[in-house]
Amino acid sequence: MTTKNEKIKNNPKEPVEMSGSEAMIRSLVAEGVDTIFGYPGGAIMPIYDALYDFGHHVKHVLVRHEQGAVHAAQGYARVSGKVGVCFATSGPGATNLITGIADAMIDSTPLVCITGQVTSGLLGTDAFQESDVIGISMPVTKWNYQITSTDEIPEAIAKAFYIASTGRPGPVLLDITKDAQFGKLQFLYEKCTKIRSYVPEFPTNKKHLKNAADLINAAKKPYLIYGQGVLLSGAEKELLSFIEKTGIPAASTLLGISALDSDHPLNMGMLGMHGNYAPNIKTNECDVLIAIGMRFDDRVTGSISTYAKQAKVIHIEIDPAEIDKNIKTEVAILGDAKHTLRLLTTLVDDKKHPEWVNEFHVARKKEEDKVIVHDLKPTKSGLTMGEVVRLSTDLTKNQAIIVTDVGQNQMAAARYARFSNSRSWVTSGGLGTMGFGLPAAIGAKFGAPDKEVILFAGDGGIQMTVQELGTISQEKLPVKIVILNNDFLGMVRQWQELFFEKRYSFTEITSPDFVKLAAAYGIPGATVSERKDIESAMKSMIDAKGPYLLEVKIEQEDNIFPMVPAGGSVSKCLLGPDEL
Amino acid sequence: MKQEYIISAYSENHIGLLNRITIIFTRRKVNIESLTVSESALAGISKFTIVVNEEKEKVVNIVKQIEKLIEVLKAFYHTNDEMIFQEIALYKVPTQALMDSDQIEKMIRSHNARILEITKEYTVIEKTGHKEETQALFEGLNQFGVLQFIRSGRIAITRSPIERLSEFLRERDTLFTKLEAKIKYY
Numbered sequence: 001m002t003t004k005n006e007k008i009k010n011n012p013k014e015p016v017e018m019s020g021s022e023a024m025i026r027s028l029v030a031e032g033v034d035t036i037f038g039y040p041g042g043a044i045m046p047i048y049d050a051l052y053d054f055g056h057h058v059k060h061v062l063v064r065h066e067q068g069a070v071h072a073a074q075g076y077a078r079v080s081g082k083v084g085v086c087f088a089t090s091g092p093g094a095t096n097l098i099t100g101i102a103d104a105m106i107d108s109t110p111l112v113c114i115t116g117q118v119t120s121g122l123l124g125t126d127a128f129q130e131s132d133v134i135g136i137s138m139p140v141t142k143w144n145y146q147i148t149s150t151d152e153i154p155e156a157i158a159k160a161f162y163i164a165s166t167g168r169p170g171p172v173l174l175d176i177t178k179d180a181q182f183g184k185l186q187f188l189y190e191k192c193t194k195i196r197s198y199v200p201e202f203p204t205n206k207k208h209l210k211n212a213a214d215l216i217n218a219a220k221k222p223y224l225i226y227g228q229g230v231l232l233s234g235a236e237k238e239l240l241s242f243i244e245k246t247g248i249p250a251a252s253t254l255l256g257i258s259a260l261d262s263d264h265p266l267n268m269g270m271l272g273m274h275g276n277y278a279p280n281i282k283t284n285e286c287d288v289l290i291a292i293g294m295r296f297d298d299r300v301t302g303s304i305s306t307y308a309k310q311a312k313v314i315h316i317e318i319d320p321a322e323i324d325k326n327i328k329t330e331v332a333i334l335g336d337a338k339h340t341l342r343l344l345t346t347l348v349d350d351k352k353h354p355e356w357v358n359e360f361h362v363a364r365k366k367e368e369d370k371v372i373v374h375d376l377k378p379t380k381s382g383l384t385m386g387e388v389v390r391l392s393t394d395l396t397k398n399q400a401i402i403v404t405d406v407g408q409n410q411m412a413a414a415r416y417a418r419f420s421n422s423r424s425w426v427t428s429g430g431l432g433t434m435g436f437g438l439p440a441a442i443g444a445k446f447g448a449p450d451k452e453v454i455l456f457a458g459d460g461g462i463q464m465t466v467q468e469l470g471t472i473s474q475e476k477l478p479v480k481i482v483i484l485n486n487d488f489l490g491m492v493r494q495w496q497e498l499f500f501e502k503r504y505s506f507t508e509i510t511s512p513d514f515v516k517l518a519a520a521y522g523i524p525g526a527t528v529s530e531r532k533d534i535e536s537a538m539k540s541m542i543d544a545k546g547p548y549l550l551e552v553k554i555e556q557e558d559n560i561f562p563m564v565p566a567g568g569s570v571s572k573c574l575l576g577p578d579e580l
Numbered sequence: 581m582k583q584e585y586i587i588s589a590y591s592e593n594h595i596g597l598l599n600r601i602t603i604i605f606t607r608r609k610v611n612i613e614s615l616t617v618s619e620s621a622l623a624g625i626s627k628f629t630i631v632v633n634e635e636k637e638k639v640v641n642i643v644k645q646i647e648k649l650i651e652v653l654k655a656f657y658h659t660n661d662e663m664i665f666q667e668i669a670l671y672k673v674p675t676q677a678l679m680d681s682d683q684i685e686k687m688i689r690s691h692n693a694r695i696l697e698i699t700k701e702y703t704v705i706e707k708t709g710h711k712e713e714t715q716a717l718f719e720g721l722n723q724f725g726v727l728q729f730i731r732s733g734r735i736a737i738t739r740s741p742i743e744r745l746s747e748f749l750r751e752r753d754t755l756f757t758k759l760e761a762k763i764k765y766y
Contacts, residue, residue: 134596135596135599138596138599138600138603139603139607142650143650146595163650194756195650196653196749196752196756197591197592197650197651197652197653198650198651199752199755199756199759200759201759202755203755203758203759319648320644320647320648321641321644321645321647321648324640325641325644
């Protein structure tokens with residue numbers, strides 16, 4: 001007699017009768033799902049019951065709060081390039097997912113979120129744990145659908161994965177009523193390959209490609225800025241070939257980090273509000289600006305009325321709605337970054353731009369002297385966030401996956417972490433979700449179990465989802481947690497210092513003894529506050545076989561610079577508070 | 581500069597799509613002046629006709645966002661002079677007012693309106709036209725006291741000789757064939 005576990009290896013080729021719940025799990029397995037983050041509850045119990053038989057095929061990670069499940073699924077998706085999957089029950093289970101779904105929507109992360117729902121006969125009756133999750137999630141999902149009949153399950157799952165992972169990726173939510181889970185169907189799984197009302201990407205327009213190549217070939221000061229689109233389309237090699245052939249300096253958005261080796265001579269660093277000085281100011285000095293897989297977010301552009309006005313802008317982008325949304329383009333090429341860059345590279349001339357590249361180096365030197373040296377080789381006694389971050393990537397030889405929370409810790413990590421490998425950077429960009437870090441690090445570790453995963457979180461953000469230490473503990477998951485503790489909600493405090501006359505309104509925050517808290521979960525840890533101890537403490541953390549928490553007490557009122565103040569021009573990228 | 585635009589969207593006839601479309605307007609704080617939804621010439625495909633008073637840039641952005649919805653096939657925007665459009669209005673007046681003078685009858689004639697139903701108490705009049713026209717009749721009739729008045733959302737049709745959607749669906753078939761070779765998965 002074959003067990004269910006053996007049967008699953010061969011998904012049926014002829015229809016087989018089974019329950020909706022079993023069909024759901026088999027459909028997920030057919031889509032290659034190996035990890036699910038979730039939390040059971042009344043309305044999703046039949047699915048959990050079916051899952052019980054599939055333990056050898058699908059790893060289910062029990063989180064401590066549904067928000068943890070969705071952020072973990074995001075972390076998993078970001079590092080693995082696969083679709084992240086999470087389960088939650090109806091009502092509060094489903095509403096607890098919303099923050100993470102909104103985060104995945106704005107950061108184009110492919111997710112399939114499955115929520116249980118009350119029995120279809122009870123829909124709209126304010127039944128126990130009923131919430132209109134379709135209505136609530138509509139503005140923050142790429143697509144959502146309520147399954148009320150068992151027969152719909154395989155097709156809905158197939159569509160969900162197709163939509164989540166193709167084109168510009170995004171989160172999909174499937175809400176499934178309890179009776180649909182219990183019902184029977186004749187199961188046969190077919191992947192979705194086409195939806196007539198949905199075009200994931202458009203064929204490359206040859207004329208636009210040629211126009212872009214002409215502009216690039218004639219440019220004296222060309223400059224390339226890239227975003228997460230490069231990672232999402234797997235265009236890292238194509239990006240490298242393109243910049244090496246054309247000699248064009250490149251800078252990334254916050255989410256584009258790790259698409260290009262940090263040590264590459266043409267990698268000029270990060271754009272944006274707390275990005276590097278040269279990438280910001282050169283935006284307003286280049287003659288051709290090539291933007292790839294990025295959406296000109298306001299944190300990148302500052303004031304758009306003063307953004308790259310002198311430049312001819314080429315925008316390579318998969319989502320037609322992003323073209324000319326914020327910045328008017330000279331040439332727009334619709335398409336995914338990988339395919340488009342490959343074609344474009346064949347049309348551009350071999351070139352070098354030594355003088356232009358040198359201008360970036362001159363600007364970088366200015367930032368080094370005024371900012372970086374103080375962050376990395378501080379003379380004052382307090383530890384800086386920058387030196388702690390850099391030490392972690394130095395000790396892991398730029399091989400680690402760095403996950404961050406949101407705020408100063410995130411900006412310090414973005415500025416000072418170094419990367420040799422793509423998909424090594426996990427952060428909440430568009431939504432800026434505090435509490436993202438810890439659960440995302442859990443997902444990242446499941447997505448890349450052979451890599452070192454180091455989380456940088458502030459003392460504020462970690463406390464928003466700190467219950468996920470329980471998940472780490474239960475899974476004995478070797479996630480390395482660094483808390484950069486300054487006893488403040490640091491980024492808000494920085495703004496209060498700079499723009500609100502140092503009126504520190506509700507930004508002082510107390511914390512539990514983090515090391516004791518970790519110990520209560522059976523996680524070892526240490527606290528460091530002095531420079532002489534940081535290296536050995538960091539080494540102990542990295543060498544730990546299991547999870548580890550390192551609390552670093554840092555300089556209390558340190559600021560992140562450079563800074564383009566909100567609504568300011570990227571030309572006025574400030575190197576210190578004295579320039580305000 | 582703000583002006584009237586007619587947004588037309590063709591979509592699959594699926595539950596919840598109206599909500600998906602209207603939240604695109606709500607999020608941008610754009611008021612919908614009029615909205616009509618019904619099945620198009622192609623079975624199973626719904627047509628939305630939405631009138632807004634907005635700046636072109638915003639309208640373009642909204643149309644792209646509508647078209648981005650998975651179940652929307654295509655969305656267009658037009659100015660009023662690019663389309664032929666109509667609204668329908670119904671007016672209920674006291675029948676006694678018709679009896680008392682010939683003015684209402686004259687109004688019905690001059691406005692090309694027609695009577696749908698007459699009872700002892702009331703008479704229902706119908707008029708199709710642009711908003712200004714249905715409004716003008718309302719103001720005329722209201723001298724005698726309009727008991728009830730209702731105006732529909734706008735319906736509109738392009739000045740081009742064929743349904744643009746059929747043309748579009750043919751183009752899309754070719755597009756899918758081209759893309760079939762290179763659709764990728766994670």
